[in-house]
Amino acid sequence: MPRSKRRTVADMGPDDDDRHCSKRLRNTTSSRRFSNKTEDTSSFSQKRCLAWFREYTSPDDPDMLGPEGMEKFCEDIGVEPENVVMLVLAWKMSARQMGFFTQQEWLKGLVDLQCDTISKLQSKLDYLRSLLNDQVTFKSIYRYAYDFARDKDQRSMDIETAKAMLQLLLGKHWVLFGQFNNFLEHSKYKVINKDQWCNILEFSRTILSDLSNYDVDGAWPVMLDEFVEWLKVSKVGDTLRS
Structure with a gap:
């Protein structure tokens, strides 16, 4: 089958040009709207918080963050697992068992702290430590x-x-x-x-x-x-x- 001839801007008539511009404008506007939406992390999002939780769980047990996930979580926020601030965070979550966070516990603590990203939680670490005072x-x-x-x-x-x-x-x-x-x-x-x-x-x-x-x-x-x-x-x- 012969390859169809590609139309250039010069081949387009006024109507084609208008349609092309309108489409490009729609795509640009849509792209900008999507970009703004993904970049705006200033307000808390429970959906984003839950997606963050899922980064530390396994497909076999998506509702439980276990020891391996805990190690990665601590590494991501720059805190040793033995640091007292992790105990304070667990207290905030009302976590029941050391080394584990359930999805419900995670949401309880991080919704209260309004944290849905690593950087937001890092900014709260000094506050969590201050609770001990x-x-x-x-x-x-x-x-x-x-x-x-x-x-x-x-x-x-x-x-x-x-x-x-x-x-x-x-x-x-x-x-x-x-x-x-x-x-x-x-x-x-x-x-x-x-x-x-x-x-x-x-x-x-x-x-x-x-x-x-x-x-x-x-x-x-x-x-x-x-x-x-x-x-x-x-x-x-x-x-x-x-």
Whole structure:
């Protein structure tokens, strides 16, 4: 079949030229409208937020962001998985299990933060960290961390996980944290229950580093009574050695 002759602009009549210009104008307008739509990310879009979530899930389980996806997500936003800001973000989402975000949890947290892109969430990281400076909010995050981090098959948190979480939350703020961590390493305790967990925070906030305001007859858990005794013995030993 012979190739049809291609028409040039010179071959077109006035009507053809008008139709050509109109078509070109429509295409240009449509292209500009589409371009503006894709470039405008200033306002929050739940659809875009959900599409972002899907970048970290697998086709086999599109509604669950798991450990591999979490690693990529942390890399994309420039935060180590062990960074405390990830705990705050999980708290914002009311995430149930460490290392996992469900679609519902993701939307809950990021709709609240109005974040649907990497850059938007990065701009909120300082805000998320600042929440730890409020005592009431910190207490809520601290209590949340217990159920978030513990093995869901167990009622209590294993001691290694507890030490890691205490380091994350209290390591930089509690003067006696180093001694308490050392006490746990040499103690009989293999798990920490929720009552002990909550009282550790109260102890760190209310008891002076010299233990001068510690009430032996107070309602502290036995674990903390034992810590105080251990600390006193340690200090006596240090004094004798010096």
